[in-house]
Amino acid sequence: MTRKDETSENGPILRDISDQEAAALCAQLREELVRDVSQTGGHLASNLGAVELTVAIHRVFDTSRDRLVFDVGHQCYLHKMLTGRREQMPTLRQYGGIAGFPKPNESVHDAFIAGHASNSVAVALGMARARTALEEDYKVLALIGDGALTGGLAYEGLSNAGQCGQQLLVILNDNGMSITRNVGGVAQLLARQRLKPKYLRFKQNYRRVMHAFWLGRQIYKVTHEIKKALKQSLLPCSMFEDMGFTYLGPVDGHDVAQLTKTLRYASTLNEPVALHVRTVKGKGFAPAEANPDAFHGVSPFDPATGKANKSGGENFSAVFGRTLVRLARTDRRVCAITAAMVSGTGLVPFSKAFPKRFFDVGIAEGCAVSMAAGMAKQGAVPVFAVYSTFLQRSYDMLLHDVAIDDLHVVFAVDRAGLVGDDGETHHGVFDVAYLDTIPGMKVYAPANFSELDRMLEQAVCRDSGPVAVRYPRGGQGGYQEDSGEENAVILRTGKDITLAGYGMEINDLLSAADQLAQQGIQAEVLKWNVITPLDCTLAVESVKKTGALLVAEECAGQGSVGQRALAALEEAGVPARTALVNCGAGYVPHGAVSLLKRDLGLDGAGVFRQAMEVLGRDQ
Numbered sequence: 001m002t003r004k005d006e007t008s009e010n011g012p013i014l015r016d017i018s019d020q021e022a023a024a025l026c027a028q029l030r031e032e033l034v035r036d037v038s039q040t041g042g043h044l045a046s047n048l049g050a051v052e053l054t055v056a057i058h059r060v061f062d063t064s065r066d067r068l069v070f071d072v073g074h075q076c077y078l079h080k081m082l083t084g085r086r087e088q089m090p091t092l093r094q095y096g097g098i099a100g101f102p103k104p105n106e107s108v109h110d111a112f113i114a115g116h117a118s119n120s121v122a123v124a125l126g127m128a129r130a131r132t133a134l135e136e137d138y139k140v141l142a143l144i145g146d147g148a149l150t151g152g153l154a155y156e157g158l159s160n161a162g163q164c165g166q167q168l169l170v171i172l173n174d175n176g177m178s179i180t181r182n183v184g185g186v187a188q189l190l191a192r193q194r195l196k197p198k199y200l201r202f203k204q205n206y207r208r209v210m211h212a213f214w215l216g217r218q219i220y221k222v223t224h225e226i227k228k229a230l231k232q233s234l235l236p237c238s239m240f241e242d243m244g245f246t247y248l249g250p251v252d253g254h255d256v257a258q259l260t261k262t263l264r265y266a267s268t269l270n271e272p273v274a275l276h277v278r279t280v281k282g283k284g285f286a287p288a289e290a291n292p293d294a295f296h297g298v299s300p301f302d303p304a305t306g307k308a309n310k311s312g313g314e315n316f317s318a319v320f321g322r323t324l325v326r327l328a329r330t331d332r333r334v335c336a337i338t339a340a341m342v343s344g345t346g347l348v349p350f351s352k353a354f355p356k357r358f359f360d361v362g363i364a365e366g367c368a369v370s371m372a373a374g375m376a377k378q379g380a381v382p383v384f385a386v387y388s389t390f391l392q393r394s395y396d397m398l399l400h401d402v403a404i405d406d407l408h409v410v411f412a413v414d415r416a417g418l419v420g421d422d423g424e425t426h427h428g429v430f431d432v433a434y435l436d437t438i439p440g441m442k443v444y445a446p447a448n449f450s451e452l453d454r455m456l457e458q459a460v461c462r463d464s465g466p467v468a469v470r471y472p473r474g475g476q477g478g479y480q481e482d483s484g485e486e487n488a489v490i491l492r493t494g495k496d497i498t499l500a501g502y503g504m505e506i507n508d509l510l511s512a513a514d515q516l517a518q519q520g521i522q523a524e525v526l527k528w529n530v531i532t533p534l535d536c537t538l539a540v541e542s543v544k545k546t547g548a549l550l551v552a553e554e555c556a557g558q559g560s561v562g563q564r565a566l567a568a569l570e571e572a573g574v575p576a577r578t579a580l581v582n583c584g585a586g587y588v589p590h591g592a593v594s595l596l597k598r599d600l601g602l603d604g605a606g607v608f609r610q611a612m613e614v615l616g617r618d619q
């Protein structure tokens with residue numbers, strides 16, 4: 001049986017439902033959303049806040065033709081539910097299931113890839129321009145949150161879009177929150193903008209009073225000045241209008257009837273329109289409304305209480321945060337920077353202990369790196385804690401602002417390697433290559449908590465120039481010793497094959513070495529502690545002995561440590577049978593890290609299998 005809310009041959013999916021039916025559908029979707037995400041985990045709070053908005057959009061626009069561009073895309077679950085994927089929600093973010101972000105290869109309704117913030121307006125503008133150039137006829141929408149609006153790329157998009165002179169609807173979903181409370185001047189401007197209804201009421205009353213009584217020129221002048229001051233304090237000139245948009249709002253984002261009416265009106269305007277919608281992050285699920293930060297991205301939980309099914313346990317981010325607090329206690333030059341990821345990067349304790357030395361720049365990784373460069377130039381020791389995938393945004397700032405002058409900026413590169421459920425937009429598999437291209441850069445790859453603690457101290461207190469410490473999402477593995485201060489160390493000696501790697505992959509190499517030992521093969525296990533600049537002296541010596549090298553790493557194949565190691569062998573004239581095990585040339589999908597590693601041959605069994613192949617041994 002088809003459902004009224006999922007059938008669309010032509011036109012908006014929900015075009016035929018009444019306001020009452022729309023409100024009932026919102027309640028039902030909200031309930032299902034909580035139920036499904038409590039099983040799979042995911043971005044619950046953002047989606048709860050976008051229920052009415054998504055339903056209203058699907059009452060007005062036909063997303064199979066009209067192009068709806070999500071910013072970040074973490075708030076697309078309702079859209080997926082309404083576009084034929086409602087039954088698949090229990091597979092959300094699971095290996096082989098539907099993705100947690102829009103994917104054009106999943107549905108014609110997903111107009112564009114999303115995952116990284118602030119690009120939606122630029123992408124939507126590109127679509128609008130293509131539509132006009134190709135003389136086609138459809139609407140283009142960008143749905144952007146107030147958090148994403150802290151990113152510079154959003155303004156590049158807006159600045160161009162406002163002047164484009166054609167239909168383009170930017171919907172601002174303003175809930176006052178990024179992952180944590182939104183920061184910066186634009187967040188303040190939006191907060192004031194939300195007071196607009198009060199201002200309008202004031203204006204109406206003021207006019208009425210002025211018409212009723214003639215109070216004389218002097219009084220008028222005085223009140224005019226008061227009004228001007230009030231206007232400046234309550235409603236600074238609308239940023240959107242100044243950029244060329246017709247500004248509508250702010251509108252109550254949980255009144256589906258009103259939203260639909262406003263969207264219907266907006267859809268008739270053949271010009272750039274900015275619709276400002278006020279929403280509540282976590283709306284309708286009390287634990288999420290009370291704690292939207294904790295429910296931004298959740299692991300499976302009890303839908304009755306909101307309590308997580310499993311407690312998280314110790315992780316690299318928390319160890320990083322603690323170590324940085326320790327270092328900052330003895331050195332007042334140490335400062336911490338985040339780009340809207342204060343909780344994810346483990347910086348909450350630092351922000352509380354040293355509020356004057358803690359800076360959240362919003363979703364502005366480029367700004368964070370340039371700001372860190374400025375701080376370093378003036379004698380501070382800035383530590384920018386950032387996810388590997390988001391640091392990609394700052395490649396030019398790394399090269400231009402930090403490296404040329406060899407400034408001592410420390411990069412705490414979190415979520416390095418596979419991250420799991422977020423998938424291809426979020427895996428930290430490119431930093432190994434891109435950081436290696438930065439002149440003067442040093443990159444540490446701790447394999448466990450105690451190495452992270454020591455290497456971070458080294459990076460902050462004793463190194464100079466740009467230096468990064470990269471570590472993965474989650475907890476440590478069985479290998480928990482500190483391997484010491486050498487650039488590379490032999491953890492286990494053997495004569496038949498060299499298994500080399502760094503970071504948490506060491507656990508899989510040691511497991512493979514155990515499995516090889518059961519076949520009578522003695523593997524030498526080499527661990528790099530520093531991967532840029534890469535010192536291959538020990539690796540070359542080892543391979544001279546074993547005649548075979550396998551390098552395993554959770555990173556893209558191009559620019560990998562393995563590639564560099566092979567080049568070093570060639571340069572040294574050491575012949576060897578070799579295998580490079582990594583993420584290859586493509587993108588890695590979403591799913592549990594253990595399953596992704598299995599598919600890539602990066603788990604212990606996979607490394608064992610490939611080592612056997614290198615050695616030409618039957619299994």
Ligand SMILES: Cc1ncc(C[n+]2csc(CCOP(=O)(O)OP(=O)(O)O)c2C)c(N)n1
Pocket residue numbers: 046049072074075115116117144145146147148149173175177178179281339340341363365390393
């Ligand atoms: C370039 C980049 N940096 C950081 C992030 C991590 N991130 C994901 S969602 C989010 C907050 C987004 O806030 P907003 O756009 O207001 O959406 P809301 O969750 O409030 O609906 C952040 C910082 C990201 N996705 N992309």
Ligand SMILES: CC(=O)[C@@H](O)[C@H](O)COP(=O)(O)O
Pocket residue numbers: 043072074115296297344415419422473
């Ligand atoms: C949507 C987004 O980019 C973040 O919310 C990200 O999903 C956080 O990932 P972690 O769960 O690893 O902090």
Ligand SMILES: [Mg+2]
Pocket residue numbers: 145146147148173174175176177178
């Ligand atoms: Mg927000």
